[in-house]
Amino acid sequence: MDSDMLLIAFDSTQQALRAEMLLEYAGIEIDICPTPKEITAGCALSIEFPAASLDRVREMIQSERVEIRGIYFKNEKEYVTIES
Numbered sequence: 520m521d522s523d524m525l526l527i528a529f530d531s532t533q534q535a536l537r538a539e540m541l542l543e544y545a546g547i548e549i550d551i552c553p554t555p556k557e558i559t560a561g562c563a564l565s566i567e568f569p570a571a572s573l574d575r576v577r578e579m580i581q582s583e584r585v586e587i588r589g590i591y592f593k594n595e596k597e598y599v600t601i602e603s
Contacts, residue, residue: 523570526598527580528554528588530561538566538585545579547572557598558591577602 529535535551542549547568554565568576570592580587591598 524567524592525570525573525576525601526552526555526558526591526593527566527568527576528558528562528591529564530586530588532562532564534586535562535564535566537583538580538587541579541583541585542566542568542576545575547575547579555598558588561588573601 527538529538539549539551550567552565552567554563558565573590576590579585589600590602591600593599
């Protein structure tokens with residue numbers, strides 16, 4: 520994962536697929552990827568997106584009430600939660 524990319528982890532596949540649809544519809548560049556083993560989540564799917572889109576992603580998640588495990592960035596050694 521690039522340092523300018525962030526990752527959303529989910530507790531359910533349904534919420535991951537819902538978020539994928541909403542974010543793509545909003546024109547936000549995303550990639551579906553496996554949830555890294557360092558992140559404990561109930562879903563094997565995560566979404567990567569550019570850090571520059573964080574405000575738009577937050578707004579979409581909140582307004583559409585998408586349930587997420589958290590939003591993370593990867594520093595040199597581990598994933599760090601920016602919000603959950």
